[in-house]
Amino acid sequence: MIDSYDWAGGREAMMRFGPDAGPVVVAALPLFEEANRTRSFVVTILRLLAARGIAGALPDLPGQGESLVPTHRTSLLKLQDAFNFACDRFDREGRPCYALALRSGALLDVLAPVAGRWHFAPIPGEKLLRELKRTALAADPQRKDLDSLIFGGEAPIEIAGNLVSPALLGELAIARPAPNARIVRLATDTADAALKVEGSPLWRRAEPDNDPALATLLADDIAAWIRACAS
Incomplete structure (x- = not known):
C-alpha cells in the first residue's frame, strides 16, 4: 500500500508491504539513475519478505522517486535524515527495524535507529x-x-x-557505509562479503530490469539474518 512519513523537510511517500506487526525492513535505493534501474528488483525482495511474514517499506527520499524536492536541492545529509525519520516511525511503534540497502544506498542508513543493516554490493x-x-x-x-x-x-x-x-x-x-552490516555481494565482486551469490549487476543495465531468482536468494538470506538477529 502507499503510505507516507514526515521528516524535517516535509512529507514523502512510502510503499508498505506485509504485516502491521513485527519486524520491518526499510529499503534504501542507490542514488541517481541506479535507483530507477533497481527499484523493481528491491520491490520484488520486499514482496518476497512479506510472503515470509516480514514487513517492508520503501520510502521516497528527498530528490528520489515521486519526491517534490528537486535533485539539485537535496544533499547526502538530507537523504540520511529522511531515511532516519522513515525508520523512526516504526521504531516509535516498538517494531524492530532493519535497513536494507543496495549499492550507494548503503550511504543513507548511517543515522537510522535500526537493529541491524543488510547491504547488497555496497560502495x-x-x-x-x-x-x-x-x-x-x-x-x-x-x-x-x-x-x-x-x-x-x-x-x-x-x-x-x-x-x-x-x-x-x-x-x-x-x-x-556504516560498519557492522551484513554484506552480500555478487560472485564476480572481489571485495569481502559474508555471502556471495550468482547474478548480474542490474544497476549496470541500460534500462530498469529485474531478477526474480536473485531476489529470492536475497530474501531468503535477509529472512534468516533477521531471525538470527532476533534470537
Missing part, C-alpha cells in the same frame, strides 16, 4: 563520485576540471540528465 561515496565523473566526461569530453566545480562551485552540475548539487558531490568524497 563508498568516493567510488560513486569517480563513476559520476566518468559519466559526465563521457557525455562531454570537452568538460574540464570537474573538481573545481564540485569543490568550489555553487551552481548545479548536470550528470546523466540529473542536476546535482556540488555540495552533495562533495559529501560523497568522504561518505562511507
